[in-house]
Amino acid sequence: MNPAPFVGVRHPWCTDFEWQRAKQPPRRLTDAQTRSFDADGWLIVEDVLDASTLADLTAQLDALEAEADAFVRAQPDDRFVLSEADAITFSTHAVLTSEVARRVSRLESITDICHDLIGPDVRLYWDQLVYKKPQKPREFPWHQDNGYTFIEPQQYLTIWLALNDATVDNGCPWVAPGTHRTGTLTHTYVHPLGLQCFADHPAAIAAPISAGSAVVFSSLTPHRTGPNTTEAVRKAYILQFAPDGVEVLRGDPSSGSPPARELQNDPDRQYLVLRDGHRIDSAA
Numbered sequence: 001m002n003p004a005p006f007v008g009v010r011h012p013w014c015t016d017f018e019w020q021r022a023k024q025p026p027r028r029l030t031d032a033q034t035r036s037f038d039a040d041g042w043l044i045v046e047d048v049l050d051a052s053t054l055a056d057l058t059a060q061l062d063a064l065e066a067e068a069d070a071f072v073r074a075q076p077d078d079r080f081v082l083s084e085a086d087a088i089t090f091s092t093h094a095v096l097t098s099e100v101a102r103r104v105s106r107l108e109s110i111t112d113i114c115h116d117l118i119g120p121d122v123r124l125y126w127d128q129l130v131y132k133k134p135q136k137p138r139e140f141p142w143h144q145d146n147g148y149t150f151i152e153p154q155q156y157l158t159i160w161l162a163l164n165d166a167t168v169d170n171g172c173p174w175v176a177p178g179t180h181r182t183g184t185l186t187h188t189y190v191h192p193l194g195l196q197c198f199a200d201h202p203a204a205i206a207a208p209i210s211a212g213s214a215v216v217f218s219s220l221t222p223h224r225t226g227p228n229t230t231e232a233v234r235k236a237y238i239l240q241f242a243p244d245g246v247e248v249l250r251g252d253p254s255s256g257s258p259p260a261r262e263l264q265n266d267p268d269r270q271y272l273v274l275r276d277g278h279r280i281d282s283a284a
Helices: 032-041 051-073 098-106 110-118
Strands: 042-045 087-092 123-130 140-143 156-160 174-175 188-190 194-196 214-216 223-225 234-243 247-250 259-263 272-275
Touching: 032 042, 032 110, 042 140, 051 087, 051 098, 051 123, 098 123, 098 234, 110 156, 110 214, 110 272, 140 194, 174 214, 188 223
Parallel strands: none
Antiparallel strands: 042 214, 087 123, 123 234, 123 272, 140 223, 156 214, 156 234, 174 223, 188 194, 247 259
């Protein structure tokens, strides 16, 4: 597929970005898949989790989501940041409390994807569950993950794991192929949904997947999820991985002043999963 026409405005800090393709021979992915990711910025990887691991992970994340939902319902207007009762629940850093989440973040099926698309030295950057509820069907707007928190290197990896089947009807991801090569775009807040880099994309593609499979995309690939119009909750667990040495940029992008930089290496939730291409079985 040819890259889609550029849509959007570059972020002020995105001044000299150049897309970098991973150069190491792939372990899990095929050469065709890595070429497709390079061109389009996303791909589907089937059966990342086996049935037993999926069941264990879902059970622990269900418990965390119940706690997060109760907290949101105790807030004014049943809202907290982007979470809203009966619409969508976000809960971050499951690896801090869930043994299964930590184990999943270091599975060979996961770290091999990281190796193939990032490189030999990879750190967990972020993890969160996202449960989309059917009572208030809403889309989640077009955005890039690097549009929420600007990090460098700008291109890192999101592995969007489906805990149950993700369909067009219950809010599977949609992606904008090819736009990742532009770098980070400017985002604006759309109340009450979240940040948005553009309202629509001419080449948008739906990415439905079965439970235990993953949509894998770049932090620079614009994506959205549609409303959940079914009668059941759509459940996803999102793991994000970045090259070791990644930094968050802080400041006002419109000021012209250089941003402050914060190294992302929290030992409890941003641990290495690959060092020199070797998988690390415990937090390091």
